[in-house]
Amino acid sequence: MxxxxxxxxxxxxxxxxxxxxxxxDHKELREAGSRIITHANGPFIYDxxxxxxxxxxxxxxxxxxxxGRDELAEAAYAQMKELPYYNSFFKCSTxxxxxxxxxxxxxxxxxxxxxxxxxxxxxANDTALRLVRHYWVIEGKPEKNRxxxxxxxxxxxxxxxxxxxxxxxxxxxxxxxxxxxVHVMMPYAYELALPGESDHDFGLRAAKSVEDAILEAxxxxxxxxxxxxxxxxxxxxxxxxxxxxxxxxxxxxxxVLLMLDEVITGYGRTGEWFAAQTFGIEPDTxxxxxxxxxxxxxxxxxxxxxxxxxxLVDKGGEFNHGYTYSGHPVACAVALKNLExxxxxxxxxxxxxxxxxxxxxxxxxxxxxxxxxGEVRSIGLxxxxxxxxxxxxxxxxxxxxxxxxxxxxxxxASGMMxxxxxxxxxxxxxxIWTRDTIDMACERIGKALDLAQADLRKR
Ligand SMILES: Cc1ncc(COP(=O)(O)O)c(C=O)c1O
Numbered sequence: 431m432x433x434x435x436x437x438x439x440x441x442x443x444x445x446x447x448x449x450x451x452x453x454x455d456h457k458e459l460r461e462a463g464s465r466i467i468t469h470a471n472g473p474f475i476y477d478x479x480x481x482x483x484x485x486x487x488x489x490x491x492x493x494x495x496x497x498g499r500d501e502l503a504e505a506a507y508a509q510m511k512e513l514p515y516y517n518s519f520f521k522c523s524t525x526x527x528x529x530x531x532x533x534x535x536x537x538x539x540x541x542x543x544x545x546x547x548x549x550x551x552x553x554a555n556d557t558a559l560r561l562v563r564h565y566w567v568i569e570g571k572p573e574k575n576r577x578x579x580x581x582x583x584x585x586x587x588x589x590x591x592x593x594x595x596x597x598x599x600x601x602x603x604x605x606x607x608x609x610x611x612v613h614v615m616m617p618y619a620y621e622l623a624l625p626g627e628s629d630h631d632f633g634l635r636a637a638k639s640v641e642d643a644i645l646e647a648x649x650x651x652x653x654x655x656x657x658x659x660x661x662x663x664x665x666x667x668x669x670x671x672x673x674x675x676x677x678x679x680x681x682x683x684x685x686v687l688l689m690l691d692e693v694i695t696g697y698g699r700t701g702e703w704f705a706a707q708t709f710g711i712e713p714d715t716x717x718x719x720x721x722x723x724x725x726x727x728x729x730x731x732x733x734x735x736x737x738x739x740x741x742l743v744d745k746g747g748e749f750n751h752g753y754t755y756s757g758h759p760v761a762c763a764v765a766l767k768n769l770e771x772x773x774x775x776x777x778x779x780x781x782x783x784x785x786x787x788x789x790x791x792x793x794x795x796x797x798x799x800x801x802x803x804g805e806v807r808s809i810g811l812x813x814x815x816x817x818x819x820x821x822x823x824x825x826x827x828x829x830x831x832x833x834x835x836x837x838x839x840x841x842x843a844s845g846m847m848x849x850x851x852x853x854x855x856x857x858x859x860x861x862i863w864t865r866d867t868i869d870m871a872c873e874r875i876g877k878a879l880d881l882a883q884a885d886l887r888k889r
Pocket of ligand 1: 549551552553555585587658662663691692694719720
């Protein structure tokens with residue numbers, strides 16, 4: 431029996447009775463009922479009632495080549511028929527992870543040439559944490575095990591991911607994080623820059639908080655610094671250009687490894703294959719997932735720099751770590767086809783030279799002036815809209831976060847799927863968006879802002 435035999439109400443009842451959703455208040459969901467998305471094509475998703483929504487989030491930051499790509503389905507089908515599964519333990523390999531690793535080494539920063547696979551970004555960050563700590567053990571410095579991260583960072587939902595992340599609400603539920611992880615300030619100029627402080631100076635000050643944390647612990651105790659190049663789930667917080675080169679300089683000065691979490695920014699989102707290239711840095715690890723397969727298969731790739739791999743290979747012995755699905759042949763076949771499509775369609779260059787700049791201009795010209803908008807910002811095809819009560823003072827509506835939810839609900843009703851996080855609306859569309867799609871999105875967001883304003887002013 432297929433889902434078409436069920437009514438929406440029946441599906442919602444079964445969903446509520448048996449399905450625990452991620453990041454969800456389950457009681458609230460039971461009362462409201464879930465929206466059932468049934469199919470999708472190009473930049474659009476469709477729900478069970480036939481509503482068409484322009485997907486401003488590329489699923490969950492992942493469907494970079496858009497929906498309905500037969501080539502990926504065919505790649506998965508062919509691989510499943512030939513070899514649906516074999517592992518890469520016990521000195522075995524299968525062809526697709528071999529070829530994918532070669533491709534990833536070609537497009538990654540030049541110091542990065544090896545890949546460790548998992549199924550999710552969270553798993554890849556667990557691997558990264560284990561790897562950097564193990565690296566210092568092999569190097570004879572086991573006390574160098576602290577990791578510096580940032581407040582509001584999101585690095586996944588496993589215990590290691592949550593501990594690395596800087597979300598208070600998640601830490602509270604953890605009730606005991608992985609030890610020796612500290613969190614410093616985020617590079618979020620809109621709220622944290624001092625009056626009159628330039629973007630450049632703010633970036634240096636935010637980077638200095640990393641140096642302060644290293645000095646406080648002692649450089650001989652610090653293994654690594656981890657950060658998302660652009661904080662995603664925390665609200666598309668784009669650091670000033672001065673930030674990352676300064677963080678890299680500080681890490682090198684104190685011999686601290688630099689870990690970049692590119693689970694969102696990897697594979698073209700900022701107008702380069704990786705945001706490391708956009709910001710001109712060479713990290714020791716790069717965590718990637720999501721758009722590696724455009725979300726068509728679960729797959730993560732931890733890209734590992736030469737400094738770590740040469741120690742691991744030459745002095746490490748067996749690294750006692752791995753997953754059943756590390757290098758899954760079907761997921762890797764889909765990833766290879768996905769990267770081929772991104773390349774053939776010139777999507778990375780298009781984001782850098784055409785749609786990215788057009789998106790920035792459209793947000794500035796058509797959204798930034800709205801009464802409810804304190805700031806718009808974007809990099810490549812990733813953007814944020816700050817919702818405020820008062821543009822001049824940056825005062826927010828109360829309770830915190832409620833205004834953005836109002837905007838989001840009106841956006842969805844206006845045919846536009848976007849996400850609210852705190853008081854910020856975030857956008858991360860498929861890279862196949864054209865200028866026309868951007869125009870359509872701005873029109874729908876503008877309408878949602880008008881409707882939300884009417885509601886919010888009534889309060
Ligand atoms: C920056 C970042 N790291 C890690 C993750 C976790 O990835 P996953 O949900 O695949 O475990 C996410 C997910 O959104 C993310 O945005």
